[in-house]
Each structure stands twice: as C-alpha cells, then as structure tokens.
Amino acid sequence: MSRIEYSKKVMEHFTNPRNVGTVDDADGIGTVGNPVCGDMMEISLKVEDGRIEDIKFRTFGCASAIATTSMLTEIIKGKTIEEAENISWDDVVKSLDGLPPVKVHCSHLAIDGLRKALYEYYRKRQIYRPDLIPKDEESHHESSPECE
Amino acid sequence: MSRIEYSKKVMEHFTNPRNVGTVDDADGIGTVGNPVCGDMMEISLKVEDGRIEDIKFRTFGCASAIATTSMLTEIIKGKTIEEAENISWDDVVKSLDGLPPVKVHCSHLAIDGLRKALYEYYRKRQIYRPDLIPKDEESHHESSPECE
Amino acid sequence: MGVLIIDTIEKGVVHLRSVYLDSNSGMPMWPEVISSMLPYMSEHYGNTSSIHAMGNEPKKAMEMARSHVAELIGADPTEVIFTSGATEAVNLALRGSTETASEGKKGIIYSQADHRTVTATAEDLSRKGVRTAMMPLDHLGAIKLKEAVSIMDQGGFHLLSMPFASQEVGTFQPVEDLVKEAAEREVLVHLDLTRSAFQVPIDVKKQGIDLATISSNDLLGPKGVGALYIKKGVRLKPILTGGGHERALRSGSENIPGIYGMGKAASIVKKRMGDYVPQMERVRDALIDGLLRIENTHLNGNMKMRLPNNANVRFDFIEGESILLMLDLNGIQAASGSACSSKTLEPSPTLMAMGLKHEEAHGSIQMTLNPNTTIDDIQYVLEVVPGIVENLREMSPLYNRIGD
Amino acid sequence: MGVLIIDTIEKGVVHLRSVYLDSNSGMPMWPEVISSMLPYMSEHYGNTSSIHAMGNEPKKAMEMARSHVAELIGADPTEVIFTSGATEAVNLALRGSTETASEGKKGIIYSQADHRTVTATAEDLSRKGVRTAMMPLDHLGAIKLKEAVSIMDQGGFHLLSMPFASQEVGTFQPVEDLVKEAAEREVLVHLDLTRSAFQVPIDVKKQGIDLATISSNDLLGPKGVGALYIKKGVRLKPILTGGGHERALRSGSENIPGIYGMGKAASIVKKRMGDYVPQMERVRDALIDGLLRIENTHLNGNMKMRLPNNANVRFDFIEGESILLMLDLNGIQAASGSACSSKTLEPSPTLMAMGLKHEEAHGSIQMTLNPNTTIDDIQYVLEVVPGIVENLREMSPLYNRIGD
Numbered sequence A, B: 001m002s003r004i005e006y007s008k009k010v011m012e013h014f015t016n017p018r019n020v021g022t023v024d025d026a027d028g029i030g031t032v033g034n035p036v037c038g039d040m041m042e043i044s045l046k047v048e049d050g051r052i053e054d055i056k057f058r059t060f061g062c063a064s065a066i067a068t069t070s071m072l073t074e075i076i077k078g079k080t081i082e083e084a085e086n087i088s089w090d091d092v093v094k095s096l097d098g099l100p101p102v103k104v105h106c107s108h109l110a111i112d113g114l115r116k117a118l119y120e121y122y123r124k125r126q127i128y129r130p131d132l133i134p135k136d137e138e139s140h141h142e143s144s145p146e147c148e
Numbered sequence C, D: 001m002g003v004l005i006i007d008t009i010e011k012g013v014v015h016l017r018s019v020y021l022d023s024n025s026g027m028p029m030w031p032e033v034i035s036s037m038l039p040y041m042s043e044h045y046g047n048t049s050s051i052h053a054m055g056n057e058p059k060k061a062m063e064m065a066r067s068h069v070a071e072l073i074g075a076d077p078t079e080v081i082f083t084s085g086a087t088e089a090v091n092l093a094l095r096g097s098t099e100t101a102s103e104g105k106k107g108i109i110y111s112q113a114d115h116r117t118v119t120a121t122a123e124d125l126s127r128k129g130v131r132t133a134m135m136p137l138d139h140l141g142a143i144k145l146k147e148a149v150s151i152m153d154q155g156g157f158h159l160l161s162m163p164f165a166s167q168e169v170g171t172f173q174p175v176e177d178l179v180k181e182a183a184e185r186e187v188l189v190h191l192d193l194t195r196s197a198f199q200v201p202i203d204v205k206k207q208g209i210d211l212a213t214i215s216s217n218d219l220l221g222p223k224g225v226g227a228l229y230i231k232k233g234v235r236l237k238p239i240l241t242g243g244g245h246e247r248a249l250r251s252g253s254e255n256i257p258g259i260y261g262m263g264k265a266a267s268i269v270k271k272r273m274g275d276y277v278p279q280m281e282r283v284r285d286a287l288i289d290g291l292l293r294i295e296n297t298h299l300n301g302n303m304k305m306r307l308p309n310n311a312n313v314r315f316d317f318i319e320g321e322s323i324l325l326m327l328d329l330n331g332i333q334a335a336s337g338s339a340c341s342s343k344t345l346e347p348s349p350t351l352m353a354m355g356l357k358h359e360e361a362h363g364s365i366q367m368t369l370n371p372n373t374t375i376d377d378i379q380y381v382l383e384v385v386p387g388i389v390e391n392l393r394e395m396s397p398l399y400n401r402i403g404d
C-alpha cells in the first residue's frame, strides 16, 4: 500500500500526528479497540463552556489508525459537544481524502473512542447517555478473527 | 533428434544412400511394412553361385529406415546366402553406430525384408523355407496403432 | 543438393541459409520486449504483495500488462489473470470450470482440432468420471456444426472447448455459430487463442466468449507466461492454491519480468498486426503456391479460411520425418504434426480426424511463419524442397509402383 | 527522522539510502544469470520437442540446468522436473501424491511452519475429503517431534510436508528426526527448500527426502521458475496435462530462458555459498544484536538454529504496519509476517502457532537479507529504527500504561 494506497493526507498525519498524548485532568477518556485486534485508541478530552478545549489521542495500530485519530482530534478541537457528537466516521474519512476499504474500520473505531470519552464526560455530570456507547463495543474485545 | 540423436553413420547413409532401386530380373524381392505404419521397405536381390551378387532397396520411411536398408545392402552385397541368413538386426544397428531406441524397429523390418527376399529366392527353387517368413508378418499390415 | 548436405554434415551447423518455419513451436521475441523486461530482472525485483516501496513498480508493471492483454482481446483488465503459459490456462479453464459445474452437468465437449493440452486434459478428466464428447471435423479441419449441436443437445455438458483455428492445419473454426448454439444451451465456451492471437483480431466480449487462453510466446513475448480470460461472472476453482494471488485464482509469486514482457508484446501486436499480417500472408501464399507446383502435393486444410501464417502440405509417397530431416540439413526448420507428436511415431490426430489416410498424414509437413519471415526465405525454401522431394520419392517403393 | 520523512513525502521515492530487507518476498538476481538468459530470449527460441536444429540448444540448455539444480541438492538429474515456481511444485507434490496414494492412506500432515502455499493446499484437499493434520510448533517455531510422531501413528497419512526452516522466523525444523520417523511409518516426506536452498547445503539423497520444492528466485535466479525433486520410485499424477513434457509430469512448452537461468543460479549458489553465507550471517547477527539493544524488543524464533539471512523481532507496545511504513519512508523495506499476509489484518499464523499473543504477533517485523546486504546497510538501519520505535511508542496507549 504505502504511498500508493494511502492519501497524502493520511501520510502527513501519520508522520506528523497532531495532539499526541493524554489530556491532564481529562473530563472524559474513551478507550476502544484492543491490541489483540491490532488497533487500540485512547481519546481524552477537556471541556470548557460546552466546548472541547483540548483533546489528545494515543493509538496502537497501523498508519491509518494513527492518522484517523490525529485527524479526529484536529476536527474536534474547539467544537461544541453537540457538534462533536454529530461528527461521523465519514467526515473523518473525507478529511483524510479517503481510506483504503480494509482500513475504513479505523474511522469507526476513532468515532467510537470519541463517543466513549463524551459518554464519560456526561456520566461524571450524572447524565446517562447510553446512546454514546458503541453498539458493537463488546466485539472489539474478542480475541477473535472477527476483530471488526 | 536430428544430428544429436542419430549417429554420423546413420546421417551419412540417409543423405547418401547406397544401392537405391530394384535389381533387374531379381531372384527374390521382399516387401515389408506398410505406409500406414509410416515404414515400408522393399529388398531385391540377385544370387549367383550361392553369393548375393546384387542387392537394392527402396524405402518409404524415416531417416533411420532409409539408413538401415542402405547399410543392410552394403553389408549383404557379396556375402553367401548362408552368411546373409545369419545377419541379425543387431549387426545392422552396430554397423550404424547405434539407433535411437524408438527407431530400432527399423532394423527388425530391414532384416525381415531381406529374409522375405531370400524366402522368395528359395521358393523359386522349390525350396520351402517357412522359417524365413517373419513371425509377426501380419502385424505389419494392420492399420493399427500397434504398427510394431 | 547433395553437395550442400555433405557440407552440412562435415561442418556441423553451417548452412548457406537458415529459414525458421516452425513458429508454432516457438516464436522469436520482439527485441523491444526483451529490453523492456530487463529492469524487472535487475532493479525492480520486489513482490507485488509487499507494502513497501519495492512493491510499487512490480504492481504497476503487472497492471499495465493486464491492461495491454485485455485490450488485445477486447476484455476488461479485471477479467484477465496471468498463468505460466497456455497449458496452465487451458488446464485452469477445463479443470477449474469442471469443479464449479453442478453435478449432472460436469462435461466437456472438444475436438481433434484442439491442441494436445486440451485433449489430454479432457481425457484425464474423463478417467476421473467427467463426461466428455468429441465433435467431428470435416475434411478441411473445421468442426462439424450440426454434429456439435447434437452433442450439446444430449445435455450434461458445462463446457465446449475449441481453438480459434486449428494450430496444425490452420483452419478457422465456426466460432460465431458454435458460441451462439452453446449460449442457447447454457454451455460455456473456452476459446484457445494460442497461435491465432498474434495474427487474427478478436473481441471476446462482442463474441460472447466465456473463457479464453492466450500464450505470451505466441505474441512474440517471453516463454513461461500466459493468460486466461475469465468473463465476469464465470466461476472457476484454482488449480494452484497458496498465497491467493490473482484473486486467489492462481497463487504463486508473480513472474513480473515475464508478465510485463507479455503485456508489452500484446501492445506491439495490437499496434502492428495490421501491417505485418497482410505481409506475412503474402509470403505464406507464395510458399503454398510454390509447394503445390510440385506434383502430387496437396494442401491440408482450408485454402481461404486459414491462419495467415500456416502452410500444411502433404507430399505423396514419402514420409514426414525424412523430409523434415532433409529440410533441417538444408537449414530449414519445419514440423510434422504438432510439435509434441514429433517425438512419437503416431500420425497426427488432427489429420486423421479430417479423414486423411495414415500414409497421407505421415507425409504431411507443417510450416508456420512469423512476422520476421521474408519472401527471400521462401524463395530459398522453394529452391530446396523440390530436390528433396524428388530424391526421397526416388527411394520410395510407393512412388515407383504408382509410376509404373 | 522527522526531516527525513518530510523529505521523502515531498520528493517521492528519494531516500538518503535504500536498504532492502525483504528478501523473502523477492530476491535480486545474480547479474551473470541475467546475461546468461539473453541468448535463450533472442537466438535460441526453439522448442525442445522439435526434431530440427532449433531444438538443439534449448534441449542442451535444459539438461544443463537440470544437472545444476540436481547437483545443488544432491539429486540425480532424472529426479528433477521444472515447474513455474515453488507454488506449483508444492501443489504438484501435495496434490500429485494424494492422487497416487492408496485409498485409506490419502492424508497430509503439515504445520504452521509451512508457507501459505502448503497450508492453503492442504486445506483445499481437506475440503475435498483428504485427511489432514497439523503438527504443533514449540515457542521457538520448531515442529514438536513427539506430537508429530503420534499424529503419524494414527495412520492414514501418505505425506508429511515441512519446510527445511520456517521462512518467517527462520527456525530450522527437526528434518533428520522427522524423516526417520516418517520412513519407519511409510509416510513420504515433502521438504520445502524455498528460502533455505541458497543458504543451507542439503543432500536430499543422503537425507532420505522423497519430494523437495525449490524456487528459482530464491537462488537469486529468475522469477516464474521452480523445480520439484521427485525421488526415483515416488509416483505422482500431474496437475498440468498436455503435451507430455517433463516425463508427462508437467506439460507445457518449457520456459527455456527461465530454466536456464535457474540452472545458472543453482551453479553459482553451489560455488559461492561457502563465501557469502558466513558473511551474510555476520551482517545478520549485527542486525539482531543492534535491534535487541532497543528496550522491550525480542527475537522471534531460535537464536542459533535459524536461517542465516533471517531476523524476526518484535517490539512491544507498537504495531507492525506502522513500523513497516515508517521504515519504508526511511528507505528500508521489511515485512510483517509473510509477504502474503501483509495484505490482511490477520496476525501471522506461524507466530500464533508458536504461542505468541496477538499483540506480540502484530508487533513483529521480519527482516530477510541476501548476499548483497552489507554491514553499512545494517548500520543505517540501526541508526533509524530506535527513533521510529520511540516515536510510535510515545503514541501508544499500551506503552504509557506500562510505563506508568
């Protein structure tokens, strides 16, 4: 694949990822995926006045997993929580100028990570938002060839 | 096959065959093989004082069929009838410095032709020599893939 | 002639002239094809499956080759897979389609116009219980349409295999009619384009072909490569399993230099066919005309409807191998029957199926040209052949008998 | 490193340096081999079956190649037949022997040390009702002898297939012991010499091997060619039928340039192996030593009993594809798992069979050398890798968690 199958954008984010790390005193941290499946992502964020003031990621995975989370943090940073909730995997893929079909699952995973972080943010505020929990959450933890 | 598989002797007799034709007033003519099988030989000879004074051949067939009959006539010419009767296919093959295995049947056929010619020579003299008739005579005339 | 032969024997392979008329058993390569392959033999030795930089050039080369081959035959690139040659393509078509055919419909229809690759594979499948049937040939070497249809009407066959033209006698087959009849009966058609692809344009899509075999060497490309056209929707099981190359239809690390060379050859053929074929046909016609001027000489196959590079003649009263050898001693390379059968003593199955007598088949010579064959070559052949025929006839007991 | 990568992206494939460490998926050819093939691509385009002069050179070339390949592995030339590559040879060995095995004894024993070619073919045969069984591997990648023997003792198997060494982790297999046990139980042994033939001497006769696969490209010869050693007396059915080439075991006009090139490569390997292997091994040892100096890095496979060109290491906390891509951006070509599995997201079956955890398998990198790899190449790699690993680890949620 390399240069042929990944867009320039993906390569750029892979080689110069933005917002690497974990936000100090995070308001929410979402961890999804599993090293067993070859992909694991952690999204941490800090909210101020209903806006995502800071967001960082850590990813174990392939180039597109890294690029997707990097791009996601860039998109989300500064957005309101409502806006963030409405970002879809498709938005991320488009911002990256596309992903190879076998890698599209990375964008699903990244969105799941974001939503889990938001879920936790709400939970800390005693708001229960089960709709933010990924439906196929469990499957990410299976050590099976069905790792999505 | 060509130059690699045929000996120089075979090639020499093929390109410069000796004793081509039919002896005039032949004392015996033997015809064996069949165009159906891809090999047909005619040996004609003239006997004087118990010696084969003249012998000629005509052959329809591959290079080794032609070379074998040519070599046979050279071997036989001047021999006594008894000597001629004792010449075997092996003698002819040896004189040719060998034949490829798939072509050895040509030497059998040539000997058969000689013996049929001798048979006719004897028959004309009222001597019945069934032992000179090739055992598998009939098979040469089958239009079958078993053409020896 | 005598002097020439003695010369040849004494000096070895020194000929006054060398004329190659056995293109059916091996083609010279386009020089540009050889040079185009070299980078893939030296720098670009990577594997198309690799995800790193060394995989890029091979991958591009392979897809370019696939486009060229597809374009030559009017296919979509996704419908072309590469094999190690025509034999493997034929085996994949016949065996692979048999495996996917439903029970009760596993059966192959073929003919003696087919190359040994097809007939031997059909025979092998027959031994394994697959139904097979042979379509008869007419005396010019074409499949008899009516008889072919009535075989199809018996039912129980999934595939009909035929060459575009008999490689041996050159006769074109009634492809259009047979494809139509087969399609109506839901019988797949495998078309063997070996020996025709470099000299007769084809459009597999328009013609409704399901499977087609192409040989690289036949396009004046490298040996050891071929391709199978598989119409979208036609399902095959692979015969070579492993790493899952070629959409799992043909595993094995790809022969990139060979494949690239085949693609390059296909593009050259496509571009130049219009020039060299009429030229080659004129040269071939001169050959046939000249040979038929020798008495008791006949053309095998159809005078008009034949491959432009093919001449197959028979000389009464004399035998093929000795003619071939005499030709060879004079620097002319030809063939008797198919290249493979020249090792055996059997008469050619194609000629026999056309109704020739054994001795007629035994006296037949196949001369096949290529774009490099010149009219000078043919003039030399026509100088040499009459003497050879005469000499051999003088030796032949059949000739004299007739002559008497 | 950052600067270097930006450079690479902007300028395309321009690297400060290029180091090829993926010899398992494609070998550079010996330059002499390329030039030796050219006459068979230009002048000598004849067919070995032809009875005329143009058949002579190809015939000689082919038999010379056969002798060279035979000599390399200690076989008799009559025991070697040429194929289109290792995949075809493996398929012929497995499928061809299954067909001739007596009913009730059609069964194949293999392992995850085998290449996908073997495992996929065994799986395909299994779907067709042939008995199959897998021998387990120990944690270093070697077949477990006792378990293998008890599988054989169940009976009903005609063939045991194993690589001389795992191509992926390089671990030598207990060939001698397994051959002895198999022979006692009348089980044939197929040895896959792909990836070992150019670097480890073998004598198939002395070792009592029944069938052995050799790849031409693996000998630094041309792609698209391979060979199968078939011990005298071992009977196989062909998978490619047709003109009856290679004693009817492998039909198809022979790829003479390729075959000649393979022979030439075999003769070069035979002659020079003693020189380049110790050298290659020293370079490889420097690579392993250097990489293991990075913390939380481990060698997969056996430290001593491994192919001289193989280094397979795993870096905790990070994932293979991103390592490969970073290496590639720095001009270093390596592989994760086998070449074929780099297209999928599955962890390597060999590593899993050795008992590695998924995440360990995902973080493993295979680096395979060839005789051209220099110590300078390795020094460059060792300059680059620590930075890549560190960067990726900094991004990894696993690393931090452990580091905390």
Ligand SMILES: Cc1ncc(COP(=O)(O)O)c(C=O)c1O
Pocket (backbone or CB within 6 Å): C242, C243, C251, C252, C253, C254, D024, D025, D085, D086, D087, D088, D090, D114, D115, D117, D163, D167, D192, D193, D194, D195, D215, D339
């Ligand atoms: C051990 C082994 N056997 C067989 C093969 C198949 O070889 P090829 O793809 O060249 O046919 C490979 C390929 O990598 C291999 O490593």
Ligand SMILES: Cc1ncc(COP(=O)(O)O)c(C=O)c1O
Pocket (backbone or CB within 6 Å): C024, C025, C085, C086, C087, C088, C090, C114, C115, C117, C163, C167, C192, C194, C195, C215, C339, D242, D243, D251, D252, D253, D254
């Ligand atoms: C019509 C036809 N099909 C198939 C083949 C087999 O081709 P190959 O031997 O190159 O595999 C030949 C070979 O002469 C042929 O003439």
